Amino acid sequence: MADKQHLYLVDGSAYIFRAYHRLPPLTDPEGTPVGAVYGYTTMLWKLAEDLDKAEGPTHLAVILDKSSHSFRNDIYPEYKANRPPPPEDLVPQFPLIRDATRAFSLECIEEEGLEADDLIASYARAAAAKGWDVTIVSSDKDLMQLIDSGSDSSGRIDMLDTMKNQRISIPEVEEKFGVAPDLVGDVLALMGDSVDNIPGIFGVGPKTATKLIQEHGNLTAALDAAADMKKSKLKERLLEHREDAEMSRILVTLKEDCDLPVPLEDFALDGVPSEPLADFLHKHGFTSLLRRLDAGTGSPDRANDLNPAKAETAGAAASAKGNSQPLPDMPAVDRTSYECVQTRDALDRWIEKCLAARVIAVDTETSALDAMQADLVGISLATGPNEACYIPLQHGGSDMFDEKPEQIALDEALAALRPLLASDAVLKIGQNIKYDLNVLARYDVEVAPIDDTMIISFALDAGRGESGIGGGHGMDELSSRHLGHQPLSFKEVCGTGKKQIPFGEVPLDRATEYAAEDADVTWRLHKHLKPRLSIEGGTTIYERVDRPLVPVVAMMERNGIKVDRTQLARLSEEFATEMGKLEKQIHEDAGQEFTIGSPKQLGDILFDKLGYKGGRKGKSGQYSTDQAVLEKLAGEGAEIANKVLEWRQLSKLKSTYTDALQAAINPKTGRVHTSYSLVGAQTGRLSSTDPNLQNIPIRTAIGRQIREAFVAEPGNVLLAADYSQIELRLAAHMADVPSLKEAFEQGEDIHNRTAREMYGEVNRDTRAQAKTINFAILYGISRWGLAGRLGVEADEAQAMIDRYFERFPGIQRYIAETLETVRERGYSETLFGRKTWFPRINSKNQAERQGSERAAINAPIQGTSADIIKRAMARMMPALHDAGLDKVRMLLQVHDELVFELPEGDVDKAKPVIEKIMAEAARPAVQLDVPLGIEIGTGTSWDEAH
DNA sequence: GATGTCACG
DNA sequence: GACGTACGTGACATCA
Numbered sequence: 017m018a019d020k021q022h023l024y025l026v027d028g029s030a031y032i033f034r035a036y037h038r039l040p041p042l043t044d045p046e047g048t049p050v051g052a053v054y055g056y057t058t059m060l061w062k063l064a065e066d067l068d069k070a071e072g073p074t075h076l077a078v079i080l081d082k083s084s085h086s087f088r089n090d091i092y093p094e095y096k097a098n099r100p101p102p103p104e105d106l107v108p109q110f111p112l113i114r115d116a117t118r119a120f121s122l123e124c125i126e127e128e129g130l131e132a133d134d135l136i137a138s139y140a141r142a143a144a145a146k147g148w149d150v151t152i153v154s155s156d157k158d159l160m161q162l163i164d165s166g167s168d169s170s171g172r173i174d175m176l177d178t179m180k181n182q183r184i185s186i187p188e189v190e191e192k193f194g195v196a197p198d199l200v201g202d203v204l205a206l207m208g209d210s211v212d213n214i215p216g217i218f219g220v221g222p223k224t225a226t227k228l229i230q231e232h233g234n235l236t237a238a239l240d241a242a243a244d245m246k247k248s249k250l251k252e253r254l255l256e257h258r259e260d261a262e263m264s265r266i267l268v269t270l271k272e273d274c275d276l277p278v279p280l281e282d283f284a285l286d287g288v289p290s291e292p293l294a295d296f297l298h299k300h301g302f303t304s305l306l307r308r309l310d311a312g313t314g315s316p317d318r319a320n321d322l323n324p325a326k327a328e329t330a331g332a333a334a335s336a337k338g339n340s341q342p343l344p345d346m347p348a349v350d351r352t353s354y355e356c357v358q359t360r361d362a363l364d365r366w367i368e369k370c371l372a373a374r375v376i377a378v379d380t381e382t383s384a385l386d387a388m389q390a391d392l393v394g395i396s397l398a399t400g401p402n403e404a405c406y407i408p409l410q411h412g413g414s415d416m417f418d419e420k421p422e423q424i425a426l427d428e429a430l431a432a433l434r435p436l437l438a439s440d441a442v443l444k445i446g447q448n449i450k451y452d453l454n455v456l457a458r459y460d461v462e463v464a465p466i467d468d469t470m471i472i473s474f475a476l477d478a479g480r481g482e483s484g485i486g487g488g489h490g491m492d493e494l495s496s497r498h499l500g501h502q503p504l505s506f507k508e509v510c511g512t513g514k515k516q517i518p519f520g521e522v523p524l525d526r527a528t529e530y531a532a533e534d535a536d537v538t539w540r541l542h543k544h545l546k547p548r549l550s551i552e553g554g555t556t557i558y559e560r561v562d563r564p565l566v567p568v569v570a571m572m573e574r575n576g577i578k579v580d581r582t583q584l585a586r587l588s589e590e591f592a593t594e595m596g597k598l599e600k601q602i603h604e605d606a607g608q609e610f611t612i613g614s615p616k617q618l619g620d621i622l623f624d625k626l627g628y629k630g631g632r633k634g635k636s637g638q639y640s641t642d643q644a645v646l647e648k649l650a651g652e653g654a655e656i657a658n659k660v661l662e663w664r665q666l667s668k669l670k671s672t673y674t675d676a677l678q679a680a681i682n683p684k685t686g687r688v689h690t691s692y693s694l695v696g697a698q699t700g701r702l703s704s705t706d707p708n709l710q711n712i713p714i715r716t717a718i719g720r721q722i723r724e725a726f727v728a729e730p731g732n733v734l735l736a737a738d739y740s741q742i743e744l745r746l747a748a749h750m751a752d753v754p755s756l757k758e759a760f761e762q763g764e765d766i767h768n769r770t771a772r773e774m775y776g777e778v779n780r781d782t783r784a785q786a787k788t789i790n791f792a793i794l795y796g797i798s799r800w801g802l803a804g805r806l807g808v809e810a811d812e813a814q815a816m817i818d819r820y821f822e823r824f825p826g827i828q829r830y831i832a833e834t835l836e837t838v839r840e841r842g843y844s845e846t847l848f849g850r851k852t853w854f855p856r857i858n859s860k861n862q863a864e865r866q867g868s869e870r871a872a873i874n875a876p877i878q879g880t881s882a883d884i885i886k887r888a889m890a891r892m893m894p895a896l897h898d899a900g901l902d903k904v905r906m907l908l909q910v911h912d913e914l915v916f917e918l919p920e921g922d923v924d925k926a927k928p929v930i931e932k933i934m935a936e937a938a939r940p941a942v943q944l945d946v947p948l949g950i951e952i953g954t955g956t957s958w959d960e961a962h
Numbered sequence: 963g964a965t966g967t968c969a970c971g
Numbered sequence: 972g973a974c975g976t977a978c979g980t981g982a983c984a985t986c987a
Binding site (some may be wrong): 108135231304611613615617630652667668671672676696697698699702703704705706707708712732743755791792793794795796797799800801802803805861862863867870873874875876878882911 | 973974975976977978979980981982983984985986
């Protein structure tokens with residue numbers, strides 16, 4: 017195994033000037049000039065591509081000039097004095113060069129008082145002395161002095177001009193200067209350099225300089241020989257300007273013994289993350305590179321393209337198999353290892369440490385659960401296992417007399433943390449980081465780029481865990497499952513019930529253990545889970561769909577939506593009055609008072625006391641009194657059933673909507689801010705909580721009044737855009753059903769089409785039945801289920817199913833194939849590759865198995881629909897921005913609908929943009945056989961917008 | 963905390 | 972021969 021080390025030293029400063037002049041004046045989406053950055057990035061890219069080649073680097077660093085002043089100015093004040101200031105549009109690119117470098121996970125070296133050339137010389141010599149080969153990426157002729165063929169004990173040094181794609185070693189130097197590298201300095205001293213303002217000997221150019229050195233052997237000899245020369249202009253000049261030449265010799269001499277600010281070993285190219293790269297490329301609009309990044313990934317992770325982290329990949333493969341095992345290479349969690357950061361010095365140290373680490377976990381501690389109201393209490397950071405800290409910011413009770421613990425002032429700490437948290441070069445990992453994004457956004461702190469262990473877990477394991485809050489992707493569960501470690505629980509730290517205290521009142525030592533542990537565990541989970549994405553095929557859905565969505569959904573949550581409190585209050589009163597009347601009548605009909613809202617009591621009244629027919633149901637032995645049962649009773653003339661139904665509707669609307677929504681209005685913003693879960697639904701759909709804004713009534717007139725209370729600010733309107741019949745369209749595509757596809761292509765009403773195919777004629781009844789069947793198909797049909805819905809016998813329902821399969825060939829095949837693959841692999845997949853696991857698909861329990869089968873038939877369709885609208889959401893704001901529509905706000909998502917708020921005057925311009933983004937959201941990843949129909953409406957209320 | 967019910971796509 | 976009957980959610984009231 018060849019373990020020859022090969023160090024590449026990139027002369028970044030020289031490169032950027034050349035790139036600037038060679039490339040067109042590009043700007044990024046934000047208008048920042050990035051032409052030189054682009055050139056620089058491309059150059060790094062090319063180097064990265066050579067990683068595995070024989071001549072490729074094992075170590076790499078970029079060297080930059082820190083300031084224009086160096087020790088050479090002390091010798092000769094005019095040094096580089098005639099150099100014009102850098103062009104105005106190059107200046108802002110310098111910091112981006114550093115970002116680009118870090119995005120590639122490369123070291124970036126610069127030192128005050130030293131020029132890049134000196135650092136390069138020192139590093140090159142140091143590496144060569146250790147026997148490493150060195151390649152200097154530059155075309156600077158000064159650096160050619162360093163070129164060396166190497167020996168048994170020392171490595172060789174050569175140069176690479178990436179613009180000309182030319183290697184420079186001794187023959188090339190000899191061709192250019194006519195002398196060996198160690199005499200290049202002497203030639204340069206004679207000829208001078210107008211760019212650096214090195215005088216040399218006036219009137220002596222490269223030709224003469226070379227000739228003199230060749231003839232006399234070195235500079236001193238050449239100068240000494242001048243006295244004996246025959247009279248000439250040259251002799252005069254050599255004598256007259258001898259001192260200039262001698263000083264020039266010093267100026268062109270590279271300082272080869274600088275202290276090395278970063279040890280050579282740190283330049284090793286291994287185990288580096290590449291996520292920041294994609295974000296950097298994206299942010300600056302380097303789409304062609306981004307495409308290449310993606311093209312190179314396919315299934316393998318992009319990290320493999322950019323670094324030779326083979327060890328890491330192999331380890332990940334092992335851990336993916338036994339994913340309940342703790343990682344062998346991580347030390348056990350040690351809560352005593354955490355640091356409580358209470359001084360500015362300590363904070364600065366941690367910030368440096370994070371910048372160096374490039375992959376950090378971040379967690380915020382707050383005073384409450386609601387990200388829109390919670391106060392920031394502290395921040396924890398982790399850079400590795402047991403490398404974590406907690407930064408208390410607002411600890412100490414609200415009581416003025418309490419002594420507050422020592423902590424850095426909030427403003428000061430946030431100002432120090434802002435650049436780190438916003439740096440392209442540092443990946444910020446969170447567990448449900450959307451929460452932290454929203455809390456920090458309220459303190460004007462931006463966090464990007466990000467990764468989220470909860471969402472990575474979801475991309476890998478949706479459907480595998482127990483259902484419940486977090487869906488099996490909560491931190492405690494992930495930690496137990498993957499790390500074999502149980503972190504401190506919030507309860508253990510803050511207590512529970514009445515004794516619960518706010519986090520800000522937890523003593524700092526305890527708070528540090530809890531908070532830093534969360535960051536530590538998050539960091540470890542990321543290390544464990546992230547590599548599984550590429551191995552198990554989750555990269556595409558995570559990188560292309562879910563991860564980009566996090567900041568978008570966070571923004572939607574912060575936007576919130578205005579609700580008219582007066583309108584809701586009025587409805588609450590109306591509903592209460594009506595319920596009171598109904599209650600009285602129901603009690604009269606029952607002949608006694610009872611709690612209508614208690615299904616148990618109601619069942620007893622209806623079926624025992626009043627003697628209506630209706631069986632028991634469920635294990636509880638309780639009568640069912642649901643809508644279907646009550647409607648049946650009402651059909652048989654039971655007036656009380658109708659009244660209960662009406663009462664229930666009002667009760668539901670009042671408690672769940674008109675009362676609850678008023679309480680949900682945020683006092684600071686005056687709006688209602690829901691919280692979306694990106695891991696709530698196994699199919700990939702979002703879910704909405706606190707309050708749920710995805711189930712606001714629409715189906716009944718009385719319920720729609722609640723929608724009227726969702727309004728736009730004055731001068732604005734709400735715009736609702738929804739996908740029409742998206743799941744049926746997807747079914748038509750995925751099952752490849754010719755007549756359904758044709759109907760959608762021709763814009764035909766799909767239920768009419770189904771009715772025509774099934775019954776030969778279209779009327780109200782046949783259309784309604786067709787609609788039911790269409791949905792039944794999407795949901796995984798059974799003869800009994802369909803029979804129950806249509807009110808026919810199971811035999812008849814089966815005949816209809818058979819007819820459906822006959823008229824729409826493809827459906828039956830789709831169902832069979834889907835089930836076959838799910839049984840075999842254990843999971844279903846959407847068109848975009850999202851997996852949903854069905855662990856009970858082969859269960860011996862028939863009910864369980866059949867339930868899984870129905871879900872498995874539905875999941876690819878529902879999930880693909882979710883993928884599509886998510887893609888639309890991720891693209892929406894940039895598209896609106898490009899159209900100059902910065903006042904359009906995206907507020908809500910309701911599975912196949914997006915709700916916006918925008919100035920009335922922007923409607924005409926915004927409509928086509930929104931329509932286009934939604935209609936084309938599947939492309940280019942997937943080319944659907946059916947068009948995606950979009951319906952758009954506007955109005956001052958959500959009801960009107962439909 | 964479980965159960966039943968019902969709001970949405 | 973029994974099972975239990977359409978997919979995916981979240982919130983609320985009641986009751987143990």
